[in-house]
Amino acid sequence: MPEFWIKMWEWWPEIFPVLLRATAMTVQVMIGALIVALILGMAVALMRISKFKLLRYPALFYTDVMRGTPALVQIFIIYFGLSDLGIEFDPVSAAIIGLGMNGAAYVGEIYRAGIEAIHRGQVEAALSLGMTPARAMRYIILPQALRLMLPPLCNYAILLVKDTAIISTIAAPEIMFEARRLVQATFMYSISGQIYLLCAGFYLALTLPLSQVAKRLEKAKERWR
Amino acid sequence: MKPLLRIVDLHKSFGTLEVLAGISIDVERGEKLSIIGPSGSGKTTLLRCVNYLEKPTAGHIYVDDKLIGEKQVDDKFVHLSDRELAKERAEIGFVFQRFNLFPHLTALDNVSVAPRRVLGLEKRDAEERALAMLEKVGLAHKAGEYPERLSGGQQQRVAIARVLVMQPKLMLFDEATSALDPELIGEVLKVIRELAEEGRTMVMVTHEINFAEEISDRVIFMDDGKIVEEGPPHEIFANPTHQRTREFLRQIIDR
Numbered sequence: 001m002p003e004f005w006i007k008m009w010e011w012w013p014e015i016f017p018v019l020l021r022a023t024a025m026t027v028q029v030m031i032g033a034l035i036v037a038l039i040l041g042m043a044v045a046l047m048r049i050s051k052f053k054l055l056r057y058p059a060l061f062y063t064d065v066m067r068g069t070p071a072l073v074q075i076f077i078i079y080f081g082l083s084d085l086g087i088e089f090d091p092v093s094a095a096i097i098g099l100g101m102n103g104a105a106y107v108g109e110i111y112r113a114g115i116e117a118i119h120r121g122q123v124e125a126a127l128s129l130g131m132t133p134a135r136a137m138r139y140i141i142l143p144q145a146l147r148l149m150l151p152p153l154c155n156y157a158i159l160l161v162k163d164t165a166i167i168s169t170i171a172a173p174e175i176m177f178e179a180r181r182l183v184q185a186t187f188m189y190s191i192s193g194q195i196y197l198l199c200a201g202f203y204l205a206l207t208l209p210l211s212q213v214a215k216r217l218e219k220a221k222e223r224w225r
Numbered sequence: 226m227k228p229l230l231r232i233v234d235l236h237k238s239f240g241t242l243e244v245l246a247g248i249s250i251d252v253e254r255g256e257k258l259s260i261i262g263p264s265g266s267g268k269t270t271l272l273r274c275v276n277y278l279e280k281p282t283a284g285h286i287y288v289d290d291k292l293i294g295e296k297q298v299d300d301k302f303v304h305l306s307d308r309e310l311a312k313e314r315a316e317i318g319f320v321f322q323r324f325n326l327f328p329h330l331t332a333l334d335n336v337s338v339a340p341r342r343v344l345g346l347e348k349r350d351a352e353e354r355a356l357a358m359l360e361k362v363g364l365a366h367k368a369g370e371y372p373e374r375l376s377g378g379q380q381q382r383v384a385i386a387r388v389l390v391m392q393p394k395l396m397l398f399d400e401a402t403s404a405l406d407p408e409l410i411g412e413v414l415k416v417i418r419e420l421a422e423e424g425r426t427m428v429m430v431t432h433e434i435n436f437a438e439e440i441s442d443r444v445i446f447m448d449d450g451k452i453v454e455e456g457p458p459h460e461i462f463a464n465p466t467h468q469r470t471r472e473f474l475r476q477i478i479d480r
Contacts, residue, residue: 124278125325125384129339129391130315132307139342144329 008194015182015191015198022178023202026164029095029174030206034160036100038153041107048112059108066105072166074098079170091172095164103160110152114145151221154214161206175199227290229254229426230275230395235284237270237450244270246450248284252395255424259437259458262447263473268430271447272397275428276317277310288317289394315343318393322400324380326372326387332359333368336387344391358386362416378409382416389420396420398429434477438462446470 047059066074075098079089089097118141126136168176179199183192230252237245244267252258260268273279275286277294285302286293293313295302305313326335337355340346346354359365362382372380381401388396401417402410414436421427421440431437437444438458445455446465454461454470465471 119325121321121323121325122327125319125321125327127311128276128278128314128317128319128321129387130311130343131339132311134307135311135342139338140327144327147329 004193007189007191008197011186011189011191011194014186015195018178018182019175019195019198019202022173022175023206025092025172026161026174026202027206029092029099029164029167029172030157030161032092032096033099033103033164034157036096037103037107037156037160040100040104041111044104044108045111045115048108049115063105063108066102067109071099071102071163072169074102075167075170091167091170094170095167095172095174099160099163099167103156106156107153110149110156111145113152114149115141117148118144147221151214151217154210154217158207158210158214161210162203165203175202226254228252229256229289230428231285231287232271232275233285233287235271235274235286236282237267237274237279238282244450245274245281245284248447248450248452250445250452252426252428254426256426256442257421257440258428259441259444260428260430260447261432261434261437261444261473261477262453265449266447267450268447269399272319272399272428272430275395275397276314276319278319288313293317311343315339315391316394318388318391318396320381320385320388320396320398320401322404324372324377324384324404326380326384328372331369331371332364332375332383335372335383336390339387339391354390355386358390359383361389362386363412376409377405378412381405381413385413385416385420394426396425396427398427398431400430400432403432432477434462434474446473448473 044059044062047055048063050056050059075094078098079091079094082089115137122140122144123133123136126140127133131139164174165176167174168180171177176199179195182195186195228251230250232248232250235245235248236243246267248267248271250258260271262268270279274281275288275293277286280294285295291313292302294310295304296309297303326332327338330338333352333355336358337348337351340351340354341348344351356365356368359368362385364379364382364386367375367379367383372383375383385401398417402413405413410433414433417427417429417436418440429437429441441458443455444458444461446453446461446467446469448469454465454467461470462474465474
């Protein structure tokens with residue numbers, strides 16, 4: 001056992017900077033995908049609750065497909081599949097688009113649940129006062145729904161950080177990809193255990209603060225109810 | 226002068242269930258109309274049709290000579306757009322049984338949100354008007370409170386202020402006191418009585434028989450989606466003509 005830690009101490013200066021840079025990339029991808037998911041997800045949610053079938057059905061289809069197939073497959077289709085049709089993406093863009101579109105389905109559901117949790121009576125009161133459905137949504141429903149949505153959105157962000165690992169498969173220079181490259185480069189020294197342990201550490205460094213925020217949001221939500 | 230509210234042969238079905246089976250009512254300007262009847266008689270649905278929260282299956286509604294919820298294009302009737310409908314609703318005030326205050330806004334904001342976002346008033350003007358209405362219902366001192374800190378009676382009074390600030394031509398009350406604890410009913414009835422004395426046109430669905438008798442010009446008894454009997458309060462309450470009216474009143478009063 002102590003040998004493990006001796007090796008860790010020895011190799012630390014080599015491994016750490018590489019993984020640190022990779023973590024910056026992970027964060028970049030995660031934020032990019034999150035932004036795409038948050039914006040696209042709102043469109044999906046509004047379509048899902050629309051009274052027009054023409055909007056509802058495509059949104060439902062999109063959500064079912066995105067949630068029913070592995071994100072990995074979706075990213076492969078965007079990165080490898082589309083290039084056959086002449087549309088090329090670099091790994092990072094493909095990752096952001098793929099994870100973002102996938103996330104939009106999940107985020108859309110979070111939005112929808114938040115909106116539908118707002119009691120119908122309030123919608124009716126808003127409409128009775130002369131607000132259009134759009135105004136009622138903007139001033140009455142969404143402000144309240146937002147507070148309900150924040151904890152699950154925060155949890156989704158945590159999942160997203162971890163899911164970025166799958167883009168290592170399309171050679172995006174994030175944590176897992178760089179880690180595996182390091183393992184291969186240092187194969188004769190057998191320090192894969194140390195490398196992957198450090199990876200876990202970096203992921204934790206990203207997710208732990210988010211967990212704290214999520215817990216605080218939950219408490220705030222309880223207090224506010 | 227034409228009636229302020231005209232309900233013409235109104236029908237409403239939910240699927241195969243017919244809730245309104247042909248209702249026709251005229252309400253004159255300044256008239257106070259009370260609607261009583263057992264649950265399921267359709268009285269709440271009737272009220273909700275007037276501001277188009279429910280879409281009638283057949284029949285028409287006119288407020289101040291204007292068709293509600295639809296417009297006539299040649300000889301056909303067409304639904305209104307969201308904006309047109311919203312404009313019509315702004316002139317009709319609806320007070321809900323369960324108040325339906327916006328929990329994320331203070332009492333003042335609850336009352337001023339519509340003047341700001343519907344009428345387009347500046348924040349200061351909207352709040353001035355809102356405060357005046359809260360004053361009117363006796364709750365100016367609670368302007369900064371959130372609904373969860375208010376009693377039921379206070380919440381309903383804020384809800385009434387929220388309606389009043391829009392200066393509606395017609396006010397609809399859907400069992401405004403039914404969800405209140407008995408000791409809180411009085412404060413709300415007091416406000417409603419004052420509104421009645423101001424000459425407003427009011428239609429009230431209510432179980433408060435004594436109150437209805439006191440402030441109504443006319444009472445309608447509904448059952449099974451139809452008007453069974455109507456007339457001045459003392460006639461309906463003291464001397465009902467129909468058997469069903471008698472039975473209903475006996476149940477209510479004998480409590």
